[in-house]
Amino acid sequence: MLPSWLTEAYVQKALQNFHKDDQLRVRKIWAKPATEKGENYVGVMTRIYVDFERGDGTKLKSSYILKQGVPSDAPQAKLFKEYDVYNRELEMYDVVLPKMAKILQEANFNDKLMAEAIIVDRDRTIMILEDLAPLRYMNADRVKQLDMTHTKLVLDMLAKFHAAAIVLNQREPNLLSQNYDAHFFSRSKKGYGEVFVGLFRAFIRYVNTKPNLKNRYAEKLENIIKNLMDYAGRSVDVGEKDLKTLVHGDCWTTNVMYLYDDEGNPITVLPIDFQFSSLTSPVVDLHYFFSTSLKTEVKDKELELVQYHYYGLKKTLEALSYKGLFPSLFEYQLQFERRRFLSVIIANVFQPIMVYHGSEDCEFINLYQDTPEGIKFQDSMYENEEIQRRIETILPFLDAKGFLDAH
Incomplete structure (x- = not known):
């Protein structure tokens, strides 16, 4: 399930900035977990799938990795905050x-x-990175x-x-x-x-x-x-x-x-x-x-x-x-x-x-x-x-x- 703030409009703006294409339009987004339990203790990784259309009419399907911190109630959340790992x-x-x-x-x-950063959002302490698997x-x-x-x-x-x-x-x-x-x-x-x-x-x-x-x-x-x-x-x-x-x-x-x-x-x-x-x-x-x-x-x-x-x-x-x-x-x-x-x-x-x-x-x-x-x-x-x-x-x-x- 996508976070409530991760809307088509949010992803569209990020992709417009990344591709330097104000006419880019996102048509659909969906997601699934990118790691299994026990594979990553430091953060939560979600694979986002996006259907979008470039300003020149080219239709594309791409996937990206959303990286977030662990939930605030996770046992390790206080530890990672102390070491400021996310920022x-x-x-x-x-x-x-x-x-x-x-x-x-x-x-x-x-x-x-490194993987290209589509967006680094310091307010939400998240990143959306290019997905290396398709590469x-x-x-x-x-x-x-x-x-x-x-x-x-x-x-x-x-x-x-x-x-x-x-x-x-x-x-x-x-x-x-x-x-x-x-x-x-x-x-x-x-x-x-x-x-x-x-x-x-x-x-x-x-x-x-x-x-x-x-x-x-x-x-x-x-x-x-x-x-x-x-x-x-x-x-x-x-x-x-x-x-x-x-x-x-x-x-x-x-x-x-x-x-x-x-x-x-x-x-x-x-x-x-x-x-x-x-x-x-x-x-x-x-x-x-x-x-x-x-x-x-x-x-x-x-x-x-x-x-x-x-x-x-x-x-x-x-x-x-x-x-x-x-x-x-x-x-x-x-x-x-x-x-x-x-x-x-x-x-x-x-x-x-x-x-x-x-x-x-x-x-x-x-x-x-x-x-x-x-x-x-x-x-x-x-x-x-x-x-x-x-x-x-x-x-x-x-x-x-x-x-x-x-x-």
């Missing part, structure tokens, strides 16, 4: 992403950077995860995204300094602290069911949880010598869409969902992406993937005639390594959600609250044998590097 994404589509696209076009990088963009399988070809396409895209934002921030420092300091681990905000601590408790609960893991790591993990958000906050802090840019902030399988050729090979990729974009180190995106989205044999090549992104970023900045701080590859790898605590959180508490394909109730509050329903869902996340194998591998790795000790 931030509106500004990304309305101002920041178009500026970044123009910067890339200066160096003849003309690949599509043959689609998500890869979040459960099967990404092979090397899919992974490198995302790294190519992130190199251009990060480079454009570096140049934009150099040209217009006031633009990004206002609204892009809030991230999952912001010390000035509390909402995600409750979420991550709840998720981490579920992780510890799983570790305690495995005697070999419990004996080696349970005590260390209990000590970490006391300082979890502070340690995570340090991971996104940026020093004077660190590279700093706007990151996507939530870059994983479901938030990138691929275009495939006729043989089924991915040829390009497009990011979506910019509610958590923030100013920090570009390697924050790499940790998040590597820890949530890659097949095991691809993630095992992590150092080479950081190198691949580094050279893509360097090449793009050179094409954009960037003059400013840029680290050596050695320094960049160190910047990545210093933020490895993000793997403690993301790989161990986020990834089980992102590859979940069980049957328990996946309502947002069940992700982290210790209600009977919540505990049942959380425990079921760790029934995934691949997740169990990864935990067996990553805990010794992180422990040997010192990331499970107080620091």
Whole structure:
């Protein structure tokens, strides 16, 4: 059912402005949900179908995506309001992403950077975006995860995204300094602290069911949880010598869409969902992406993937005639390594959600609250044998590097 304000007249005016055609006329609109339950916790997405006629008489049928915030009575509504995720994404589509696209076009990088915004309505806190599905963009399988070809396409895209934002921030420092300091681990905000601590408790609960893991790591993990958000906050802090840019902030399988050729090979990729974009180190995106989205044999090549992104970023900045701080590859790898605590959180508490394909109730509050329903869902996340194998591998790795000790 369409919102009462989403009338034919409203859509007609938006399309007239977008197409620069005052004679355009909308003949019919209808809609259906664009995502299934549990696929998107941050907003409500509706696919709108529109029959319209251009001023020259051309009759067209198009579909669009209406993005709205979750209802005000949803359990997560207060959380997302605290982090101002909706207004931030509106500004990304309305101002920041178009500026970044123009910067890339200066160096003849003309690949599509985002879905076109038909309208950004700040009064209603909604957007209507072009529907990428008819353009043959689609998500890869979040459960099967990404092979090397899919992974490198995302790294190519992130190199251009990060480079454009570096140049934009150099040209217009006031633009990004206002609204892009809030991230999952912001010390000035509390909402995600409750979420991550709840998720981490579920992780510890799983570790305690495995005697070999419990004996080696349970005590260390209990000590970490006391300082979890502070340690995570340090991971996104940026020093004077660190590279700093706007990151996507939530870059994983479901938030990138691929275009495939006729043989089924991915040829390009497009990011979506910019509610958590923030100013920090570009390697924050790499940790998040590597820890949530890659097949095991691809993630095992992590150092080479950081190198691949580094050279893509360097090449793009050179094409954009960037003059400013840029680290050596050695320094960049160190910047990545210093933020490895993000793997403690993301790989161990986020990834089980992102590859979940069980049957328990996946309502947002069940992700982290210790209600009977919540505990049942959380425990079921760790029934995934691949997740169990990864935990067996990553805990010794992180422990040997010192990331499970107080620091």
